[in-house]
Amino acid sequence: MTIKIRDVVNNDATLISRRAWSDDHIYELEKKGIFAKTWLFLGHESQVRKPGDFVQAFMCETPIILSRGEDNEVHAMVNSCTHRGLPVCRSDKGNTKRFICPYHNWSYKIDGELAVIPQEKTMKCKSDKSQLGLKKVPRVESWRGLIFGCFDEYVEPLEDHLGNMKFYLGAFLDRFPNGIEFVGSPQRWVIDANWKVPMENQLGDVNHGPYLHAAVVPQEAADEINEFGYSVVPGKGHGATFRLMPEDAPVDNVAWGMETITGILGGEEVQNYLREIQASAEERVGPVRARMKGLAYGVYPNLSFLWSNAGFKVSHPRGPGKVEYWSWSIVPADAPEHLKKVLRNNHASFFGPGGILEQEDSEAWMQQYLGSKIDFADDRPYYYGLGLGLEKPHPDLPGMVDNTANEHYARAFYLRWRDALLAVEDEA
Ligand code: FES
Numbered sequence: 001m002t003i004k005i006r007d008v009v010n011n012d013a014t015l016i017s018r019r020a021w022s023d024d025h026i027y028e029l030e031k032k033g034i035f036a037k038t039w040l041f042l043g044h045e046s047q048v049r050k051p052g053d054f055v056q057a058f059m060c061e062t063p064i065i066l067s068r069g070e071d072n073e074v075h076a077m078v079n080s081c082t083h084r085g086l087p088v089c090r091s092d093k094g095n096t097k098r099f100i101c102p103y104h105n106w107s108y109k110i111d112g113e114l115a116v117i118p119q120e121k122t123m124k125c126k127s128d129k130s131q132l133g134l135k136k137v138p139r140v141e142s143w144r145g146l147i148f149g150c151f152d153e154y155v156e157p158l159e160d161h162l163g164n165m166k167f168y169l170g171a172f173l174d175r176f177p178n179g180i181e182f183v184g185s186p187q188r189w190v191i192d193a194n195w196k197v198p199m200e201n202q203l204g205d206v207n208h209g210p211y212l213h214a215a216v217v218p219q220e221a222a223d224e225i226n227e228f229g230y231s232v233v234p235g236k237g238h239g240a241t242f243r244l245m246p247e248d249a250p251v252d253n254v255a256w257g258m259e260t261i262t263g264i265l266g267g268e269e270v271q272n273y274l275r276e277i278q279a280s281a282e283e284r285v286g287p288v289r290a291r292m293k294g295l296a297y298g299v300y301p302n303l304s305f306l307w308s309n310a311g312f313k314v315s316h317p318r319g320p321g322k323v324e325y326w327s328w329s330i331v332p333a334d335a336p337e338h339l340k341k342v343l344r345n346n347h348a349s350f351f352g353p354g355g356i357l358e359q360e361d362s363e364a365w366m367q368q369y370l371g372s373k374i375d376f377a378d379d380r381p382y383y384y385g386l387g388l389g390l391e392k393p394h395p396d397l398p399g400m401v402d403n404t405a406n407e408h409y410a411r412a413f414y415l416r417w418r419d420a421l422l423a424v425e426d427e428a
């Protein structure tokens with residue numbers, strides 16, 4: 001029997017059916033109601049700096065080419081030949097004038113327009129090439145260098161979708177005098193879990209840190225989170241967690257990067273750079289955000305950001321029970337090369353496919369998925385009620401705010417998720 005969405009998430013999202021993470025019909029509704037209609041992260045402007053630059057991306061399971069055209073604009077199009085559907089680009093990234101399909105050699109310009117059908121040389125009739133370009137992603141917009149696309153041409157502007165989340169993303173992205181850049185290609189790997197599980201983890205699940213990661217998270221770090229930690233629901237299904245350090249905290253306790261192996265292995269040069277950034281952070285992000293020491297963020301529906309280990313991640317769905325995880329290391333654009341290397345190592349050591357924390361998380365996510373498939377337990381939906389109603393506004397922090405034990409980040413995410421699926425349920 002087809003499951004009804006009203007039976008999956010209750011009205012305050014304190015109870016959620018296990019089927020939310022394992023049901024085929026729900027997965028199809030997610031494609032229609034979420035991935036066809038919501039802004040999805042495609043890449044960063046530092047990856048496509050010059051005309052002809054391109055990188056691969058995905059929008060759910062649909063392969064996308066993100067490129068910079070001869071017009072210097074960013075374009076996004078579906079990586080599938082309009083002749084018989086083959087991918088026309090197989091490189092992760094590069095610079096080119098044309099994408100050439102290997103099957104019959106149709107060639108496409110960097111912006112996706114069809115340039116040449118070689119078979120036309122021997123035929124009298126000509127096809128209307130203006131109708132045969134790669135399918136364009138109709139809306140592409142960027143904010144602070146982060147490029148998003150949406151298949152719904154009537155979607156709200158990207159900045160409205162990000163809403164209050166800009167305040168929290170800006171606390172990091174605006175911190176550096178010349179912004180940030182993405183390093184190389186993302187690390188990519190597949191986990192036997194539903195795409196929402198890692199997403200939920202990074203929207204605000206700080207609760208698991210001292211337990212699942214007990215061997216790695218020192219007691220002082222857990223104490224600091226208990227004392228200064230916040231979980232914020234900025235709205236629209238996004239989430240942000242961080243510590244707001246006291247005004248008189250020593251610079252080394254506030255400065256981004258000092259608490260990870262970046263600060264330890266980087267040596268004096270790196271440490272001084274990190275202190276310098278912190279010393280002038282207030283000029284760029286203001287007094288409140290200068291004291292923020294981030295943990296993890298989630299941008300609805302499937303982008304996350306790990307502040308202390310400096311990485312962006314996307315959960316690309318591959319069916320209800322598989323996720324292809326993409327993970328980029330990011331660095332301040334003007335950082336010394338030595339620091340960029342240390343940051344990249346730090347990111348990979350903790351959150352690459354073999355990262356210490358990633359391994360522990362991935363195992364938990366796979367088990368959560370298995371728990372979502374079992375029989376004879378449908379009368380035990382998962383409980384998301386921790387802290388219900390305790391979140392409230394804060395004078396300095398936009399959104400609803402509480403300490404990091406409150407699960408309001410997940411309730412807000414799944415309420416938006418439920419609305420999106422209800423909107424398309426009757427079409428299915
Ligand atoms: S499938 Fe691409 S040219 Fe024929």
Ligand SMILES: [Fe+2]
Pocket residue numbers: 208209212213357361
């Ligand atoms: Fe974790």
